[in-house]
Amino acid sequence: MIIGILTIEIIIPASGSLKEKRFVLNSIRDRIKNKFNVAFAEIEYLDKWQRSRIGIVTLGNEYGFVEKSLRKVFSALDNSSDFEIIKYEFEYV
16 A cells, blocks of 8 residues: 655635635635545644644555645646745655
8 A cells, every 4th residue: 555645834815814724724724635536634733723744644545646646636736826835745655
């Protein structure tokens, strides 16, 4: 079994409160969970208004399938205008 982890650090420039940040994160979560079979969690900067680090995880029997799935998720998020990706990392276990 292969576990794929995508960690993305984002800036949400339009966010002026934690409520606005949660709205953007919930939108991200709903968008990718409805389209892809992945798990999503905010893992760092929980108390910052305009910054977040999110973790996206999927698993499968083949490395190629897991990698392709996470690359598709990243591509879907990279085209968003609600936030800016400042750092990302793919990891496979």
